[in-house]
Amino acid sequence: MEALTQPVLLLGLAMILAIIIERLLEIAKSIYDYIEACSNSTDRWTERAEQLRNRLEVRLDNAKAGNGRDFDLVVAMASRYLSVSGPSQSGLWAVSTDKMRAITIKAWFKTIAIILGIFCAWLFDIDILKLVELSLENKEPTYQSSWFGILMAGIAMGFGAGPMHKLIAALEKARGLRRQKEGSKNG
Numbered sequence: 387m388e389a390l391t392q393p394v395l396l397l398g399l400a401m402i403l404a405i406i407i408e409r410l411l412e413i414a415k416s417i418y419d420y421i422e423a424c425s426n427s428t429d430r431w432t433e434r435a436e437q438l439r440n441r442l443e444v445r446l447d448n449a450k451a452g453n454g455r456d457f458d459l460v461v462a463m464a465s466r467y468l469s470v471s472g473p474s475q476s477g478l479w480a481v482s483t484d485k486m487r488a489i490t491i492k493a494w495f496k497t498i499a500i501i502l503g504i505f506c507a508w509l510f511d512i513d514i515l516k517l518v519e520l521s522l523e524n525k526e527p528t529y530q531s532s533w534f535g536i537l538m539a540g541i542a543m544g545f546g547a548g549p550m551h552k553l554i555a556a557l558e559k560a561r562g563l564r565r566q567k568e569g570s571k572n573g
Contacts, residue, residue: 393557396510397517400542403510404542407499407502407503408499415491418491434486436481438481446461466489467481467486468480468481499545499546500540500541500544503544504536504537504540504544507537507539507540513535514535515532517539518557
């Protein structure tokens with residue numbers, strides 16, 4: 387029954403909550419995409435792409451006046467929004483409305499996921515720092531829950547099941563190393 391300790395149960399709950407948050411946001415994004423398709427909001431995204439193009443032109447012109455590194459840095463940062471046009475347009479760069487929309491919506495929904503993760507961590511008092519201490523010690527924890535540990539747990543849950551799984555694996559590795567160290571001291 388040692389495997390079902392409080393840290394393991396709370397980390398399992400955090401993993402389940404991370405999966406639930408991911409799935410809820412996938413459903414919400416699908417609904418958002420459907421509503422956006424029905425409302426034909428391509429004009430709004432086209433306007434935003436034009437505004438971004440204007441801002442990028444100013445930044446690129448300013449970077450050209452400086453040294454070559456500044457220009458390369460601006461191009462590297464802007465490249466996620468840019469697409470190269472076909473040969474008929476001489477390979478010109480253009481702001482891709484689809485790329486801009488995808489990046490913007492991904493940022494919105496990731497922010498919502500992190501907020502939901504923080505709310506769930508606060509609601510269930512899932513504190514990463516306390517769980518680390520509980521998993522490494524055999525006695526009662528001296529650490530009291532804090533906003534920072536809850537915030538970190540919520541952010542990890544908001545980023546999804548992958549980061550949460552990596553955190554659990556790291557805690558398991560630390561526990562295994564501690565047990566191995568204790569075994570070599572006792573043996």
